[in-house]
Amino acid sequence: MTRRPGSRPRLPVRNTPGAIAALVTLTALTLLACGNSLAQDAGDAKGNVLRIGYQKAGLLGIVKAQGSLEQKLKPLGYSVKWFEFPAGPQLLEALNANSIDFGYTGAPPPVFAQAGGVGFVYVGAEPGGVHTEAVIVRPDSPLRTVADLKGKRVALQKGSSANYLLLEVLQKAGLRFEDIRPVYLAPADARAAFQNGDVDAWVIWDPYYAAAQDALKARTLADYSNVNTSYSFYEATRGFAQQHPEVIGTLLGQLRTTGQWVTQHPGETAALIAPKVGLDQKLVETWVRRYPYGTTAVTDEIVRSQQSVADAFYGAHLIPQKITVRDNVWQNRDVAASLAVK
Numbered sequence: 001m002t003r004r005p006g007s008r009p010r011l012p013v014r015n016t017p018g019a020i021a022a023l024v025t026l027t028a029l030t031l032l033a034c035g036n037s038l039a040q041d042a043g044d045a046k047g048n049v050l051r052i053g054y055q056k057a058g059l060l061g062i063v064k065a066q067g068s069l070e071q072k073l074k075p076l077g078y079s080v081k082w083f084e085f086p087a088g089p090q091l092l093e094a095l096n097a098n099s100i101d102f103g104y105t106g107a108p109p110p111v112f113a114q115a116g117g118v119g120f121v122y123v124g125a126e127p128g129g130v131h132t133e134a135v136i137v138r139p140d141s142p143l144r145t146v147a148d149l150k151g152k153r154v155a156l157q158k159g160s161s162a163n164y165l166l167l168e169v170l171q172k173a174g175l176r177f178e179d180i181r182p183v184y185l186a187p188a189d190a191r192a193a194f195q196n197g198d199v200d201a202w203v204i205w206d207p208y209y210a211a212a213q214d215a216l217k218a219r220t221l222a223d224y225s226n227v228n229t230s231y232s233f234y235e236a237t238r239g240f241a242q243q244h245p246e247v248i249g250t251l252l253g254q255l256r257t258t259g260q261w262v263t264q265h266p267g268e269t270a271a272l273i274a275p276k277v278g279l280d281q282k283l284v285e286t287w288v289r290r291y292p293y294g295t296t297a298v299t300d301e302i303v304r305s306q307q308s309v310a311d312a313f314y315g316a317h318l319i320p321q322k323i324t325v326r327d328n329v330w331q332n333r334d335v336a337a338s339l340a341v342k
Contacts, residue, residue: 046076050247053091053103055084056277057206057287058232059126059255059295062262065273069254075331078247086186089113089159092235095120101240102251106161106205107230110286111310114328115319120235124252125302125338126259127292128229133162133205135169135217136194143200148172148220152200153181155190159229162203168227170335194218199222206287207279214233215282230309231302234295241330247336252295256339259293297336298329 039295052071054060064082073080083100087093088109094100107128113120135154137143143152146169156162169178183190183199187208195216204212204233212218215264234252241248262269272283277284307325314322321324 005334021026032227035103036285048076049081050078050102050251051081051083051100053083053094053100054083055087055091056322057102057132057291058104059258059262059293061277062191062269062273063254063258065276066258068258069251072250072254072271073247076247076250077142083165086188087157087160089157092118093122093237095237098237102236104232104234104249106164106232106304108161108313109159109166110233110235110328111159111278111325112308112319113322113324114310115313115321118184119238121238121241121328122164122246122298122306122325123234123241123335124234124255125174125296125298125329126232126234127296128224130224130229131290131292132223132287133165133203133209134210134223135201135221137201137221138194138197138211139217139219141219142198144223146170147175149173149201149221150175150179151181153183153198154201155183155193155199156203157186158182158184161205161232163318164230164312165224165227166310167204167316169222169225172227176319186242206290207277207284210287212288214221214280218254228308231305233298233306238330239244241332245332245335247254249332250331252297252335253338256295259295263287263293296337297332297339303329 024255025080029150054064056233066246070080085094085103088105089112091100091103092109092113094220095103096113110120110122118142135146135149143149157164170177171179173287185191187204188200190204191208191212193199201221202212202218213220234255236248266285266289267290270281274284275279303326310323310325312318313319
């Protein structure tokens with residue numbers, strides 16, 4: 001959508017039940033609005049090419065910057081193509097469209113995707129961070145607690161990890177999702193609305209969270225402190241995971257190795273990826289240090305945790321049907337064993 005210079009983004013109204021059930025369609029429109037470049041690249045991706053969707057935060061962007069995965073996959077006869085997405089819902093729609101083979105999101109996007117019939121499997125997981133996303137307000141805001149959000153306009157990406165954080169902190173404050181006025185915006189538009197005062201609060205993840213703290217002096221109302229955290233996930237198309245388990249295993253193994261390196265070298269990591277993401281190195285180091293790293297297979301404990309996320313969204317009437325997370329979990333004993341803690 002094109003806006004006149006200096007104009008404010010038009011804020012959408014609360015979704016109708018029909019719109020709630022149409023998340024996949026909405027994310028598909030987002031992809032179309034981005035142009036045809038992804039589809040063209042996907043059409044060219046024939047033969048032994050692994051197509052990976054990533055976001056600014058997370059290990060995949062670091063692996064891309066290192067160039068380490070390409071070396072690991074070369075003996076298997078694979079090259080890599082990378083595609084950046086603004087958030088998890090858009091990434092999973094690309095996975096559903098078979099435009100990518102593998103990606104990384106927070107916990108809620110695959111819940112919404114499974115409820116919407118998107119074809120994918122969970123192939124790996126990362127531990128959840130306590131301070132990697134938050135409910136924030138402007139520094140001069142009169143809002144002091146989550147309870148103050150009642151009746152207020154709150155910007156968030158629907159179906160994102162921020163969506164789950166908001167559910168959790170509202171429940172802890174004795175509020176329901178219906179008690180606030182959600183304004184569904186992608187991160188770039190949400191930041192503009194937040195900065196202009198068109199919304200009262202914003203629920204967002206790193207690096208956008210760290211950037212808002214730095215540039216806008218945003219004040220944190222709540223993060224995952226004292227509420228249930230969720231895992232982040234690696235997803236793949238079911239067909240790719242079943243047909244190429246050795247590629248999935250190699251990729252997850254590299255992610256695990258990279259995560260261990262990042263934990264020990266946060267400053268070097270920030271110096272490596274800051275130019276890639278177009279952010280100040282000090283700011284990048286802030287969010288790199290806030291993330292826990294530890295790539296693992298999807299265990300029974302992780303499935304139970306993700307099922308509680310799915311049940312929370314169903315209970316809040318944000319997905320149209322109850323889902324069983326385990327139905328979309330990829331099982332491979334060899335890969336799981338290779339990721340086991342030694």
